[in-house]
Amino acid sequence: MDFIYFIDLLGTMVFAISGAMAANRKGIDVFGATFMGFVTAIGGGSLRDVFLNIRPVWVEDGNYLIAIFVGVTISILFNKRLDSFARTLFLFDAIGIGFFTVVGVQKSLSYESSAIAAVMLGMFSASMGGVIRDTLMNETPLILRKEIYASACLAGAVCYVLLQMTPISENINAFVSASMVFIIRFLSVRYNLSLPSVPMVEKEE
Amino acid sequence: MDFIYFIDLLGTMVFAISGAMAANRKGIDVFGATFMGFVTAIGGGSLRDVFLNIRPVWVEDGNYLIAIFVGVTISILFNKRLDSFARTLFLFDAIGIGFFTVVGVQKSLSYESSAIAAVMLGMFSASMGGVIRDTLMNETPLILRKEIYASACLAGAVCYVLLQMTPISENINAFVSASMVFIIRFLSVRYNLSLPSVPMVEKEE
Amino acid sequence: MDFIYFIDLLGTMVFAISGAMAANRKGIDVFGATFMGFVTAIGGGSLRDVFLNIRPVWVEDGNYLIAIFVGVTISILFNKRLDSFARTLFLFDAIGIGFFTVVGVQKSLSYESSAIAAVMLGMFSASMGGVIRDTLMNETPLILRKEIYASACLAGAVCYVLLQMTPISENINAFVSASMVFIIRFLSVRYNLSLPSVPMVEKEE
Numbered sequence: 001m002d003f004i005y006f007i008d009l010l011g012t013m014v015f016a017i018s019g020a021m022a023a024n025r026k027g028i029d030v031f032g033a034t035f036m037g038f039v040t041a042i043g044g045g046s047l048r049d050v051f052l053n054i055r056p057v058w059v060e061d062g063n064y065l066i067a068i069f070v071g072v073t074i075s076i077l078f079n080k081r082l083d084s085f086a087r088t089l090f091l092f093d094a095i096g097i098g099f100f101t102v103v104g105v106q107k108s109l110s111y112e113s114s115a116i117a118a119v120m121l122g123m124f125s126a127s128m129g130g131v132i133r134d135t136l137m138n139e140t141p142l143i144l145r146k147e148i149y150a151s152a153c154l155a156g157a158v159c160y161v162l163l164q165m166t167p168i169s170e171n172i173n174a175f176v177s178a179s180m181v182f183i184i185r186f187l188s189v190r191y192n193l194s195l196p197s198v199p200m201v202e203k204e205e
Numbered sequence: 206m207d208f209i210y211f212i213d214l215l216g217t218m219v220f221a222i223s224g225a226m227a228a229n230r231k232g233i234d235v236f237g238a239t240f241m242g243f244v245t246a247i248g249g250g251s252l253r254d255v256f257l258n259i260r261p262v263w264v265e266d267g268n269y270l271i272a273i274f275v276g277v278t279i280s281i282l283f284n285k286r287l288d289s290f291a292r293t294l295f296l297f298d299a300i301g302i303g304f305f306t307v308v309g310v311q312k313s314l315s316y317e318s319s320a321i322a323a324v325m326l327g328m329f330s331a332s333m334g335g336v337i338r339d340t341l342m343n344e345t346p347l348i349l350r351k352e353i354y355a356s357a358c359l360a361g362a363v364c365y366v367l368l369q370m371t372p373i374s375e376n377i378n379a380f381v382s383a384s385m386v387f388i389i390r391f392l393s394v395r396y397n398l399s400l401p402s403v404p405m406v407e408k409e410e
Numbered sequence: 411m412d413f414i415y416f417i418d419l420l421g422t423m424v425f426a427i428s429g430a431m432a433a434n435r436k437g438i439d440v441f442g443a444t445f446m447g448f449v450t451a452i453g454g455g456s457l458r459d460v461f462l463n464i465r466p467v468w469v470e471d472g473n474y475l476i477a478i479f480v481g482v483t484i485s486i487l488f489n490k491r492l493d494s495f496a497r498t499l500f501l502f503d504a505i506g507i508g509f510f511t512v513v514g515v516q517k518s519l520s521y522e523s524s525a526i527a528a529v530m531l532g533m534f535s536a537s538m539g540g541v542i543r544d545t546l547m548n549e550t551p552l553i554l555r556k557e558i559y560a561s562a563c564l565a566g567a568v569c570y571v572l573l574q575m576t577p578i579s580e581n582i583n584a585f586v587s588a589s590m591v592f593i594i595r596f597l598s599v600r601y602n603l604s605l606p607s608v609p610m611v612e613k614e615e
Contacts (some may be wrong), residue, residue, distance in 0.1 A: 025553065026554075028554050029561075029562065029605035031558075032553060032554040034561065036554070036556070050461070051261055052264065053258065053259065053463065054463065055461070055462065055463045058527060059523045059531075062522065062527065065524075065526045065530065114267040115263055115267070117263060135544060136551055137550075138545075138549070140342075142236060144228065144233050144237040145237075148236075150240065154236065158397065164316070168554070178523060193304075195234035195235050195236050255460055256456065256469055257469065258465045269614070313469075313497050316469060319458065319469070319475075321475045322468060322469045322470070325475065327484065339543060344548070345468060345547075348442060349433065349442040349445070353441075355441065356441035359441065370422055
């Protein structure tokens with residue numbers, strides 16, 4: 001339990017770094033960077049919890065906000081060197097979305113969502129923070145670009161829900177499903193893979 | 206009841222088609238199209254339910270998500286021909302927003318919102334999915350362009366709340382109010398009508 | 411109590427004016443202006459309440475929506491002259507965000523959020539309406555530009571939470587904290603102050 005909690009805080013911090021870095025790159029002030037770190041880190045999980053009609057965890061547990069401030073501080077202090085940490089950050093992020101996906105599915109199921117809604121909410125948990133980040137920065141969300149990100153989360157969430165119907169233990173299931181997200185994400189970036197888009201048609205208007 | 210439920214699923218599917226089509230037109234991958242179909246279809250109703258502090262219906266009833274996947278699949282399979290179905294889709298959409306407006310008002314009132322809040326929430330139910338779709342696609346939302354869309358919903362919602370204070374039966378009221386939305390929407394597109402904007406002033410800054 | 415309620419309605423109206431004015435300036439129709447007035451006025455408080463898992467106040471108390479319609483009507487009737495009222499509006503807005511920040515912190519604490527979450531939610535209450543307004547208008551949110559706005563709210567929220575641990579009475583605390591927001595906001599615009607941004611780095615990608 002303590003381990004899960006620690007990973008959750010770590011993942012929150014990594015998301016905060018990614019949000020704050022996006023702001024720093026655009027020359028936004030330190031407050032804006034903090035704000036972006038915050039919404040990126042809590043966006044996905046909060047949306048999941050709002051749809052489950054429960055309170056987001058950070059409203060009562062201040063540690064999540066502290067993790068975010070640590071992440072923002074790291075992004076500011078090490079801003080000039082963060083690009084050389086880009087590979088490390090990418091790995092952390094890929095691990096983080098795998099973890100968040102599984103936690104999201106588990107939490108949704110434990111609050112009695114349908115299995116198919118749990119899949120969507122698990123995917124949301126891991127990817128909506130980034131969507132909000134990109135939308136606020138006035139960019140096309142990553143999720144709508146030709147990169148395999150949220151679809152890796154979707155695959156992991158489907159995997160978890162399916163394995164959960166088998167006698168496989170919950171811990172093994174969590175590990176396998178989170179790993180699937182990580183591996184798909186890692187391979188897709190490594191080999192520059194992308195999903196096909198639907199053949200275009202002439203736009204009438 | 207079964208009829209209403211069926212219409213609700215059908216309307217959800219139509220919204221999913223419109224969201225996925227918007228994505229397909231921009232060459233976004235199949236996952237992004239699914240995502241856009243999803244947020245377009247559930248956005249309005251979910252926002253209403255979140256404000257009413259209840260769970261969105263799709264969290265527990267998987268059929269809504271299945272309706273969305275069917276809608277997305279249709280948009281992908283028939284993408285090249287969907288433009289020739291544009292007129293049919295427009296009619297479905299106009300019927301759908303009428304229906305969603307009335308259902309939104311009814312649900313809000315049954316959860317004890319004020320009458321004026323029910324009007325806003327009914328309008329939200331029918332139009333916010335499109336607002337979220339356009340915002341994520343980095344476009345000015347339809348609701349802010351010179352087209353009569355959400356204002357048709359607003360008119361129907363006001364109509365429902367007013368008629369509901371008379372002895373007219375709920376079913377007739379629902380039919381009249383939904384028809385009003387449809388007719389206003391249909392005529393405004395047919396005759397290219399729009400609301401006036403407020404006379405511009407010189408921008409000082 | 412009546413005084414607080416009156417100020418709350420007044421602040422809601424001022425936010426509605428600012429949202430509707432933003433729409434009017436872009437030549438958006440009267441419905442769009444009403445819509446923008448609405449989301450700007452209720453956005454921040456609603457988000458706070460959704461995270462606290464309670465119903466936004468306007469869902470049950472119709473007076474808030476009436477205040478919004480009054481604000482929108484003012485923005486339409488006096489559109490040509492509103493720019494000459496710009497200074498007055500700025501003062502109202504600066505008072506409004508101070509008030510909303512304090513009310514947001516108080517409400518969050520009374521619903522048992524952590525102190526640090528109350529700070530974030532107080533800041534959210536006062537500033538997220540504007541973020542939603544700017545995002546829908548397809549502009550970079552004010553909060554991400556080089557203006558001291560939400561950071562003034564943050565300072566006031568921190569002030570309230572700290573003073574609240576001292577024997578100072580709640581009313582004095584509220585007055586001091588709201589005044590701090592107002593003064594920071596006022597001085598920053600008067601003397602064109604801004605927070606530093608993090609030094610830029612070469613973008614690798």
